[in-house]
Amino acid sequence: MFELLSEKIGQVFKKLSGKGGLTEKDVDEAMRQVRLALLEADVNLKVVKEFTAKVRERVLTGQVLQSLTPTQQVVKIVHEELTAILGGGQSTLTPAGHPPSVLMLVGLQGSGKTTTAAKLGLHLRRSGQRPLLVAADTRRPAAIEQLVVLGRQLDLPVYAEDQKASPVKICSHALDRARELAATWVVVDTQGRLHIDEALMKEVVDVKKVLQPSEVLLVVDAMTGQEAVRVAEEFNTNVGLTGLIMTKMDGDARGGAALSVRTVTGVPIKFIGTGEKVDALEAFYPDRMSSRILGMGDMLTLIEKVEKTVDEKWAKDMEKKLRTATFDLEDFLDQLRQVKKMGSLTHLMEMVPGLSALSRRLPEGMDEQRMKKVEAIILSMTRDERRHPEIIDGSRRRRIARGSGTTPQDVNQLLNQFRQVQKMMKQLDPSKAKRLLANLK
Amino acid sequence: MFNLFKKKTEEAVKRTRETWFGKITRLFERSSIEKETWEELEELLIAADTGVDTATTLTQRVKERVSREKISDAQQARTALMQEMALILKVNGNAPAVTASPRVVLVVGVNGSGKTTSIAKLGYSFKRDGNKVMLAAADTFRAAAIDQLKWWGERIEAEVIAHQQGADPGAVVFDALQAAKNRGVQVVIVDTAGRLHTKFNLMEELKKIRRVIQRIDPSGPHETLLVLDATTGQNGLNQAKHFTEAVGVSGIILTKLDSTAKGGIVLAICDQLKIPVRFIGTGEKLDDLAPFDPQTFVEAIMS
Numbered sequence A: 001m002f003e004l005l006s007e008k009i010g011q012v013f014k015k016l017s018g019k020g021g022l023t024e025k026d027v028d029e030a031m032r033q034v035r036l037a038l039l040e041a042d043v044n045l046k047v048v049k050e051f052t053a054k055v056r057e058r059v060l061t062g063q064v065l066q067s068l069t070p071t072q073q074v075v076k077i078v079h080e081e082l083t084a085i086l087g088g089g090q091s092t093l094t095p096a097g098h099p100p101s102v103l104m105l106v107g108l109q110g111s112g113k114t115t116t117a118a119k120l121g122l123h124l125r126r127s128g129q130r131p132l133l134v135a136a137d138t139r140r141p142a143a144i145e146q147l148v149v150l151g152r153q154l155d156l157p158v159y160a161e162d163q164k165a166s167p168v169k170i171c172s173h174a175l176d177r178a179r180e181l182a183a184t185w186v187v188v189d190t191q192g193r194l195h196i197d198e199a200l201m202k203e204v205v206d207v208k209k210v211l212q213p214s215e216v217l218l219v220v221d222a223m224t225g226q227e228a229v230r231v232a233e234e235f236n237t238n239v240g241l242t243g244l245i246m247t248k249m250d251g252d253a254r255g256g257a258a259l260s261v262r263t264v265t266g267v268p269i270k271f272i273g274t275g276e277k278v279d280a281l282e283a284f285y286p287d288r289m290s291s292r293i294l295g296m297g298d299m300l301t302l303i304e305k306v307e308k309t310v311d312e313k314w315a316k317d318m319e320k321k322l323r324t325a326t327f328d329l330e331d332f333l334d335q336l337r338q339v340k341k342m343g344s345l346t347h348l349m350e351m352v353p354g355l356s357a358l359s360r361r362l363p364e365g366m367d368e369q370r371m372k373k374v375e376a377i378i379l380s381m382t383r384d385e386r387r388h389p390e391i392i393d394g395s396r397r398r399r400i401a402r403g404s405g406t407t408p409q410d411v412n413q414l415l416n417q418f419r420q421v422q423k424m425m426k427q428l429d430p431s432k433a434k435r436l437l438a439n440l441k
Numbered sequence B: 001m002f003n004l005f006k007k008k009t010e011e012a013v014k015r016t017r018e019t020w021f022g023k024i025t026r027l028f029e030r031s032s033i034e035k036e037t038w039e040e041l042e043e044l045l046i047a048a049d050t051g052v053d054t055a056t057t058l059t060q061r062v063k064e065r066v067s068r069e070k071i072s073d074a075q076q077a078r079t080a081l082m083q084e085m086a087l088i089l090k091v092n093g094n095a096p097a098v099t100a101s102p103r104v105v106l107v108v109g110v111n112g113s114g115k116t117t118s119i120a121k122l123g124y125s126f127k128r129d130g131n132k133v134m135l136a137a138a139d140t141f142r143a144a145a146i147d148q149l150k151w152w153g154e155r156i157e158a159e160v161i162a163h164q165q166g167a168d169p170g171a172v173v174f175d176a177l178q179a180a181k182n183r184g185v186q187v188v189i190v191d192t193a194g195r196l197h198t199k200f201n202l203m204e205e206l207k208k209i210r211r212v213i214q215r216i217d218p219s220g221p222h223e224t225l226l227v228l229d230a231t232t233g234q235n236g237l238n239q240a241k242h243f244t245e246a247v248g249v250s251g252i253i254l255t256k257l258d259s260t261a262k263g264g265i266v267l268a269i270c271d272q273l274k275i276p277v278r279f280i281g282t283g284e285k286l287d288d289l290a291p292f293d294p295q296t297f298v299e300a301i302m303s
């Protein structure tokens, strides 16, 4: 883990080892690497500066420089600080004194408010609540229709009016409806607006006055760049936020915006959106997020994805094999079959930032036909050969090729691929993988 | 006509100029060029989402020129920076000459970047130029996406070919192209579902849409436009890379430039991938679309 940053800081410190003890200047160079890593992850420049200053302070006042493993120490501090700032992973919604409680979603155009409204509705119902969805985006064409369709799919009530109605009126009527329905939560989708659009910012404040919400959540796209700070600041000062939701986290954005918005607003990140499906709303874990921002491939997400698709026993076995590094060709075959179920491992890995670099080293194009060939080759091996592929010499290779109707080159190619995968498996830190797996259960 | 576009571009970048580039300009207003100037310049570029690499490269280039050309005057250095930026942005960005009819424009991008709205604006501009325009509702995934496109279709008086939600997008495109041929339509714009570039199956689906187009007209799609939100950070580069790998992006529409976002990622994309920016989106109304002209853009920003 932490490959990238550790590697870079490691290089900085290596140059200096032998000189005995690290100086303040060396730390500055290490901080430069931290700064770059964060900037590449889209953390806002100002936030980066504050952050590195803090880390620098801790590094200099701690025992880091005397430590035998300064690189690991620095990376650990960075990760800890990040996690602390992102902190307090609370995914609970604060209800009002008496029902119905109101939750309002605000944000820029295209950040994912409408989909998130539906997801929250489902989430609330699953936690035993009776939600009412409210379509108050009267501006974007078919936004009302979008929420109505989603509500129908989920069998959730949606309050909507004509596109010509004013959002304030809609919201006030929606509250009446909520009382009629004895709804416990009202989830309001508002229209997307620019934080600098004065008229629209005033409108959302008016809507808020009517709704008296206990939750005002800013929906932030995980791909947002440096402007995230301005956006969050403006929404927070003008409307007053109680929390954040990061959307489109299923992509490969490093999501530094999370740190930016969290730093400037101080309100917690309550959920993350991880897909287009209505159940793709998850709790927020600060430590996972900081790993992601630092570009250390979020193993957890990968493992979780694998777990969702493959059977549990297989995952458990794999975990053990990873741990004991006894991954052989039989497992490889097994894995190929599982991968077939998941799409391709390559693309699965590409979803995880940091791992995408690794995934490029995976054999290309595990298509149906190749898969069959690979299967045939492995099936033509003896048990011994599958467990100890290193014993496969020229004559064994020819025999396997004959048996599987392939060529010795094919066999060779497969063995090479296998070695690649094996090597890759070893690069994934097994102890961490195991701990992460354990956390999931 | 050009002046009108120029005016639009200037308006769109006015805010940007006032904030970000304003600072750069002020930087160079100092009489002499100091060491901190470079550091500040690099930071300003980073704050505009150009990414660290592009910011460094750009600063380096100007630095070298300043020393090679013995520039000591800040004003000249400023001109040098403008030139370097324009140079990066000056990827061949002309609309391809299309003889085939209909001209097929495929519009792709991640969720919520502004595809459907941009298609309406683009269709509107093609119509104003006297073309018969048709829209293909190949976003059959997102709830009410079809209604959204139909709404715009009515506004710009263009026929919208659509199937049910959940239908095969390839089939929609096939029908649209057939209908376009029969009805003498000159431009077909294909709206696709927003998708993250990391989703294997969805990118395969996009390739399939492209294949359907090519089956009917081997020279199509004549343009494949990637819609990129100006608020996007470094991920924009990945988007451009992956969509290009999948369906060969020929140009970019940079949307939401009416916000405070600087859209600096475009410099990174042009620098590294040589994909031209074709249009900028500057609002939610039909005429909030302007051609992207690197020279005008940089000039308007720095003037």
Ligand SMILES: Nc1nc2c(ncn2[C@@H]2O[C@H](COP(=O)(O)OP(=O)(O)OP(=O)(O)O)[C@@H](O)[C@H]2O)c(=O)[nH]1
Pocket: A109, A110, A140, A192, A194, B109, B110, B111, B112, B113, B114, B115, B116, B117, B118, B139, B142, B145, B192, B193, B194, B195, B227, B255, B256, B257, B258, B259, B281, B282, B283, B284, B288
């Ligand atoms: N301010 C501003 N808003 C824009 C611009 N372009 C699009 N939008 C808004 O961004 C939001 C999303 O736009 P859409 O056109 O629906 O985006 P899309 O890419 O089609 O979205 P999906 O199909 O859901 O992936 C809408 O509210 C648009 O009005 C622009 O240039 N400026």
Ligand SMILES: [Mg+2]
Pocket: B115, B116, B117, B139, B145, B191, B192, B193, B194
């Ligand atoms: Mg759309």
